[in-house]
Amino acid sequence: MHSYLADPDSVPVTADAMAVFERRPANKVLLDDTDPLTCNIEGHQQREDHTEYIISVVRGIRGTDRWRVRHRYNDFVELNEQLAPARLDLKLPRKKVFGNMDKNFIEDRRQGLQVYLDTILAHPLLSQCLAVKRFLDPPNYPDSxxxxxxxxxxxxxxxxxxxxxxxxxxxxxxxxxxxxxxxxxxxxxxxxxxxxxxxxxxxxxxxxxxxxxxxxxxxxxxxxxxxxxxxxxxxxxxxxxxxxxxxxxxxxxxxxxxxxxxxxxxxxxxxxxxxxxxxxxxxxxxxxxxxxxxxxxxxxxxxxxxxxxxxxxxxxxxxxxxxxxxxxxxxxxxxxxxxxxxxxxxxxxxxxxxxxxxxxxxxxxxxxxxxxxxxxxxxxxxxxxxxxxxxxxxxxxxxxxxxxxxxxxxxxxxxxxxxxxxxxxxxxxxxxxxxxxxxxxxxxxLYRHQRRLDKTEALLNDEEKRRVRRQLQRKVGDRGGDEEGPAGKGSRFQLELCQAAFYSSPTASAATTTASSAICGH
Structure with a gap:
């Protein structure tokens, strides 16, 4: 939970800034309220008379500040009423009295609630609304x-x-x-x-x-x-x-x-x-x-x-x-x-x-x-x-x-x-x-670094790239190895195969992250 900073010595200050400081500042809000929130309804849990949806929330660019909150459908209805003055069609899934504990219905509602939250967080004004922040991050935005x-x-x-x-x-x-x-x-x-x-x-x-x-x-x-x-x-x-x-x-x-x-x-x-x-x-x-x-x-x-x-x-x-x-x-x-x-x-x-x-x-x-x-x-x-x-x-x-x-x-x-x-x-x-x-x-x-990681991940998961990798494997198998010498086509196919195998391996993401971090200076 973020709170007011009580220890002045825990505030990072540059060497240039220290030239004019008598002491380091204290008591400021560490949390940047403009940092975007993203969320994913990753599951649900059955209670005696209702269903609670488990929402994973991530703040900011780094993706390291994450937590989970639980909300039932009535909580979404209350949030929608608080956002009603905006006069926007947010498409909250409808309430159902009978059959609301059915597994297929719960999954359909989960998907509808996910679209509902994504629409809110994509809107510049709604995403900064206090009701939304309290819904997704209640410890940092208490009712008091x-x-x-x-x-x-x-x-x-x-x-x-x-x-x-x-x-x-x-x-x-x-x-x-x-x-x-x-x-x-x-x-x-x-x-x-x-x-x-x-x-x-x-x-x-x-x-x-x-x-x-x-x-x-x-x-x-x-x-x-x-x-x-x-x-x-x-x-x-x-x-x-x-x-x-x-x-x-x-x-x-x-x-x-x-x-x-x-x-x-x-x-x-x-x-x-x-x-x-x-x-x-x-x-x-x-x-x-x-x-x-x-x-x-x-x-x-x-x-x-x-x-x-x-x-x-x-x-x-x-x-x-x-x-x-x-x-x-x-x-x-x-x-x-x-x-x-x-x-x-x-x-x-x-x-x-x-x-x-x-x-x-x-x-x-x-x-x-x-x-x-x-x-x-x-x-x-x-x-x-x-x-x-x-x-x-x-x-x-x-x-x-x-x-x-x-x-x-x-x-x-x-x-x-x-x-x-x-x-x-x-x-x-x-x-x-x-x-x-x-x-x-x-x-x-950090934003540019994350964009590069997202592009790399999309490249690794692309079906077309996997198809090309399989074709390379078949070509190398048909040629029977490096028959044309170190400088021949077989060697080039071996190199392409190694590259394809690397980018599809579990260590590719970590290696790419390290390389991107070096480029960004982190």
């Missing part, structure tokens, strides 16, 4: 999470009279561990967010406080309190909401996250002129962050407040707090997206796609564009999301600002602010950027 967070908020605000707390706002965002609560201050509506530190955190509490003071002039919140385990921020409530709210035609806090964004909704694309203006504002904000050396990487439509035609980026402190970004599962798949700057530009591509078509891109890349799309917009989307761009590299913020789509756009407000950056703060931000990118690049190498 919300109550514990509410108690921690009370303790963090004890002795202060900053705001008056209102009711919690469940399911406001996509993060499973973030806790949101309404608040008021002098009659103004506020939004309180409690967010535990993530696995990329590499600074001590004192260093976090130093960086937070330097970034105070560009952050959207008015109050921030840092504790050992999490950060608390209080920001003015934006009635218009984020770009995601504008696109979906909803209001912030009016409905749970899945109800607003999870399912099929009417397409509400923005005007071409609005897309250009919004894109220009986001690019100007990203240019400011990149010029000042402030890592971000958390750009998506839910992190862009939009009010009166003016955009403001939120959650600027997430990278410093070590929280993994929304698109991290996509970043891991492409080696060209190995920096926070590339992650920002890639996130902009998803935002522009959502603004253009009124729906999110539920994939890591763009397959095709409609022929009637504006040429300038189409070229920018292809340069950010196409397979060719992801292989060759994305343009920089400066290059995007010089494209015809954004070159002549005048932002409604100038994007400029005075950031007092001390040398210590600059060094700490460089440490955060380096640490975040190193873990991302390590996961990218």
């Amino acid at each position: 999470m919300e109550a514990d967070a509410a108690q921690a908020v009370q303790l963090a605000l004890r002795g202060t009279s900053i705001v008056s707390l209102a009711d919690p706002l469940p399911a406001l965002g996509w993060r499973a561990r973030a806790f949101h609560q309404g608040a008021t201050e002098a009659g103004r509506r506020q939004l309180l967010t409690w967010c535990p530190y993530g696995p990329d955190r590499c600074l001590t509490l004192q260093q976090l406080t130093t960086v937070n003071k330097c970034l105070a002039s560009i952050q959207t919140h008015e109050y921030c309190r840092l504790t050992d385990r999490a950060g608390l921020r209080i920001a003015p409530f934006c009635p218009a909401g984020s770009l995601r709210d504008v696109i979906s035609g909803s209001k912030p806090g009016a409905a749970p996250f899945l109800a607003k964004y999870g399912g099929v909704r009417p397409e509400c694309a923005l005007l071409y002129s609005d897309i250009r203006t919004i894109g220009r504002q986001i690019l100007e904000a990203l240019r400011l962050l990149h010029q000042r050396g402030i890592p971000y990487g958390h750009l998506h439509s839910g992190n862009v407040l939009y009010d009166g035609g003016v955009c403001r980026l939120t959650d600027l402190e997430n990278a410093v707090w070590g929280v993994p970004p929304y698109y991290r599962p996509y970043l891991v798949r492409h080696r060209r997206l190995a920096t926070t700057e590339a992650a920002d530009v890639y996130g902009l591509g998803h935002v522009l796609h959502e603004l253009t078509f009124g729906r999110p891109l539920l994939s890591d890349r763009l397959e095709r564009l409609p022929p009637d799309l504006m040429p300038e917009l189409g070229r920018v989307l292809e340069s950010l999301l196409s397979e060719a761009a992801l292989k060759s590299g994305l343009p920089t913020v400066e290059e995007l600002l010089e494209t015809p789509l954004f070159r002549d756009v005048v932002p409604p407000l100038p994007v400029s602010c005075a950031i007092r950056m001390t040398p210590q703060c600059r060094e700490l931000l460089r440490t955060v950027k380096t640490s975040t990118e190193q873990r991302l690049q390590q996961d990218q190498r």
